[in-house]
Amino acid sequence: MTIDTVSTFLAVGALMLLACVVAVWVVRLVALASSRAARLFASIRLSVAGQGLRLAWGMATIAMLGSLYYSEVAGFPPCEYCWYQRIAMYPLVVILGIAMVRRDYAIRRYVLALAVPGGIISMYHYAVERFPDLQVGECSLQIPCSQVWVWKFDLVSIAFMAFVCFAVIVTVLLLDRGVEPSADAPDAAVHPSEDPTP
Numbered sequence: 001m002t003i004d005t006v007s008t009f010l011a012v013g014a015l016m017l018l019a020c021v022v023a024v025w026v027v028r029l030v031a032l033a034s035s036r037a038a039r040l041f042a043s044i045r046l047s048v049a050g051q052g053l054r055l056a057w058g059m060a061t062i063a064m065l066g067s068l069y070y071s072e073v074a075g076f077p078p079c080e081y082c083w084y085q086r087i088a089m090y091p092l093v094v095i096l097g098i099a100m101v102r103r104d105y106a107i108r109r110y111v112l113a114l115a116v117p118g119g120i121i122s123m124y125h126y127a128v129e130r131f132p133d134l135q136v137g138e139c140s141l142q143i144p145c146s147q148v149w150v151w152k153f154d155l156v157s158i159a160f161m162a163f164v165c166f167a168v169i170v171t172v173l174l175l176d177r178g179v180e181p182s183a184d185a186p187d188a189a190v191h192p193s194e195d196p197t198p
Helices: 003-030 035-048 052-073 080-102 105-130 158-175
Strands: none
Touching (some): 003 035, 003 158, 035 158, 052 080, 052 105, 080 158, 105 158
């Protein structure tokens, strides 16, 4: 499989995921004024219930493997902003993996503390790719942050894909709200679907 084929596949996936994320948040916004939209949003949350950690871990893993593919297989050297995004994304694979095994829904706040800044950096990096004059400070002259290694559909770059990954992680974790552990049981996080009480 060529680099161009892989890039096209990942770009299509990123666009589809972004469409889902935007749709979820549009429904959430409309739900503030519409009971029909509120019911739809409730059904979306129900469909994600109990799967948030798994979905977020899967997205973080795909993002990590994709970035490693581009730097180690395709030979695209990561710029300074790429490294900042990796610093935010790579630990999520480990953190979410452990949380998934332990069913620790309280981990959400720590994941969001990495995913939200990572998404902001990705958006800024994408803006610098499109409009290099927006860059604040200097990146390496050998690996400029405005260098675009992948450009699909006149829209999708590696920074764009990274932003979508962060957006998916944030969205699924906010949709799947597990119950925080109580003071009586600090190590046990109970998810609504596992709550023994009716």
